[in-house]
Amino acid sequence: MIFLFFSLTGFFNYFQSAKINPDGSGTLNIVYSASLKDVEDSKISDR
Amino acid sequence: MLKIPKFQIGNFPFGEKNISEYFSSTDVTILKSQVAKPGDTSYMVILDLQFKNLNSLNSLKAFSQLFDINVLNSDSGSVIKWNVNSGESAKLINLLNFILNFDGGIRSGNGSIKNGSIKWAKTDFSIPSEYSVTLNSKLTNSQAPEKKDPVHEFDIDKKPCGLFGMEFFIISFIGIIIIYPTKKSKKH
Secondary structure, X not given: OOXXXXXXXXXXXXXXXXXXXXXOOEEEEEEEEEEHHHOOHHHEEEO | OOOOOOEEEOOEEOOHHHHHHHHOOOOEEEEEEEEEOOOOOEEEEEEEEEEOOHHHHHHOHHHOOOEEEEEEEEOOEEEEEEEEOOOHHHHOOOEXXXXXXXXXXXXXXXXXXXXXXXXXXXXXXXXXXXXXXXXXXXXXXXXXXXXXXXXXXOOOOOOOOOOHHHHHHHHHHHHHHHHHHHHHHXXX
């Protein structure tokens, strides 16, 4: 299965998909993106 | 080689080292981790995680104060409730899309259901949201508390109804009324 995610607007987008097996285990696909030109300094922490 | 500045937004880091810290635990393993730069000023993180059970996702540092996942098992199927909080970390997100797939099928939920999957989208993070889904079957190893279905509320292994004492008294009283005159008439 292929998931496509496009970050068109906004500065921080988040996409998540999970597949759950009958025993409760599974996989989680996460895509998150940020556009730095829209980000205010106060919302970013340097690591 | 792609040069990515080390930064993070809320609990979502864009550096490889911090991604491991925020997205793995004893029951959650990172299968794939990739940081990409699709545009001049945009950065993207792609992750594949493997979890032992849904509740273990609550232990991730990235999800603290943001998501809260609860699984409740009933005889008719497991119920998954996924709360998105409205804290500072959530308010940083502009758009959230979430798809959940279950091969066993989905019975109901408050999202868009299609072909064994359910999809939710959220854009307003000023208010908390609860996304819920009921699966067609029970997850066998979800470590979720059991909930009896309403139809089983009067199982025979449950304690007797509290009205039994009153019923016993009424039946005994009626019995005495019927039997006593009969015995009296026999004496005569």
